[in-house]
Amino acid sequence: MRPVRKPGNVVRPEDVDGVASINTFARTRNSSYPQDSPGPTHRILVLDEDAIVLSTLERMLRDTGYGVAAVARPSEALQALEKSEFDLILADLQIETEAGCEVLQNWRQRWPATEVILIPRYGSIEAAVKAVRLGALDYLPKPLRAEHLRGVVQAALRQREHTRQARSLARPDDQPCNLHSVIGSTHQMQRVFDLIEAVAESTATVLIHGETGTGKSLIARVIHSLCSRRDGPFIEVSCGAIPETLLASELFGHTRGAFTGAVADKDGKFRAAQGGTILLDEISCAPPSLQMKLLRVLQERQFEPLGSNRTLTADVRVILATNVSLQKEVEAGRFRADLFYRINVVNVELPPLRERLGDIPLLATHFLQHYAAKSHKRLTGFSDEALATMQRYYWPGNVRELANCIERAVVLTRHEQVLKSDLPPALVQAVDGDTPLHLAAGFTGSAMTLKEALAEPERRILLAALRANNWNRIQTAEMLNINRTTLYKKMKRYRLDEAEPERREA
Ligand SMILES: Nc1ncnc2c1ncn2[C@@H]1O[C@H](COP(=O)(O)OP(=O)(O)OP(=O)(O)O)[C@@H](O)[C@H]1O
Ligand SMILES: [Mg+2]
Structure with missing residues (x-):
């Protein structure tokens, strides 16, 4: 039985009496954490231009035992990231804007092991899909529930541990295989x-x-x-x-x-x-x-x-x-x-790779570093277009196919970045061309019904809409203009009722 969600504190400006200390890096010395709590070594960068929200978040996270830097502008976030290492960024970015996209892409490319959770003022399905596609770990539109947010942050930091250790895989002195050889942040x-x-x-x-x-x-x-x-x-x-x-x-x-x-x-x-x-x-x-x-x-x-x-x-x-x-x-x-x-x-x-889009930038970067080091090439990353193309592909051969694709691109590229034109032509054609979905999906042998072909896009849209509405089913049904029963049935069919980590945490 699913646990009943208890009403938690709601992080709202009106609950707050103080104003944030902008641009300060605060680290608690309080060592009385409960056993399962994070140690003070985890560092979180919070970006929100609303000073009251910022101070509320800063205080809440600091009280939980994290080191927190609070900034009001993306330029200040950049300075902070360049100065010191962070495990997680919590940012109020409007990803619908070009500027918002650029900021997120820049973070993911330059600091791929730093997880990002977006906490925008307003949410939409398109924005949630876009955020995840660009590598954000989660998308939580305001208002935020303190308990829920704590759970999500804790899960993100656990993931960050895996990522941090996984990145050391490329080191030749590393163990050939351990838990950290497995990369994934979803x-x-x-x-x-x-x-x-x-x-x-x-x-x-x-x-x-x-x-x-x-x-x-x-x-x-x-x-x-x-x-x-x-x-x-x-x-x-x-x-x-x-x-x-x-x-x-x-x-x-x-x-x-x-x-x-x-x-x-x-x-x-x-x-x-x-x-x-x-x-x-x-x-x-x-x-x-x-x-x-x-x-x-x-x-x-x-x-x-x-x-x-x-x-x-x-x-x-x-x-x-x-x-x-x-x-x-x-x-x-x-x-x-x-x-x-x-x-x-x-x-x-x-899960197949196409069901964990958020892992694609991480895995691609990992393979890029690996093959670039092997072939003594200096490569800085991927162009946005190349990443977007990879995230729209179906990957019938999953991670193995991705690794091969990156190895090929590293050999072929004549630029500092891997560009879309460095990706295998068949892949680009499957994404751009009018190849029928089932062929792009690699199902060349067996026939696929239209219903089957539409299942995956439908599942993704539902997931994005649920996230955009904080898993509120009534609002989600309204947003998608379907009735609630239809939503419940579809959630069950795609097992989205089980994929509700936020609820379990809360
Ligand atoms: N999460 C991951 N992180 C890093 N590398 C991965 C990950 N998943 C797979 N790989 C790499 O992708 C390649 C394929 O993985 P693996 O051989 O384990 O797949 P498989 O499921 O056993 O495939 P098959 O069904 O063909 O046997 C390997 O080189 C593996 O190291
Ligand atoms: Mg195998």
């Missing part, structure tokens, strides 16, 4: 991070579901790197790439003469992964006979090599990955229901 990825951290230490079987290139193998490695087996082996087996007849022998090993061609005893991957982790990728490709053996390993931790009656014990953590819905495979009779229930213990859903 709330969908925040959930993934929380889940990974929660399950890493347990021995629970993990099922990772996501389209190709969303990072399933990466996440599996990260889980391994976080658990006590990290010094043991990590073995990845792509079940789809091995002929069905050889798969069982590949996993469990065989004895000499077990089948034609088995000229010597061979240890399988489960044996090789002893004391560590095994990732069984494309698990939906496992044939029925293998599914039965897998069930036994998962339940009893025991298996026999082919042709042997010697029972071996598997001291192995099992992670499974799939890019198709196993539930649907069960319904179609292709996957054993008992095995599905056994492996569906902890389910990590990796």
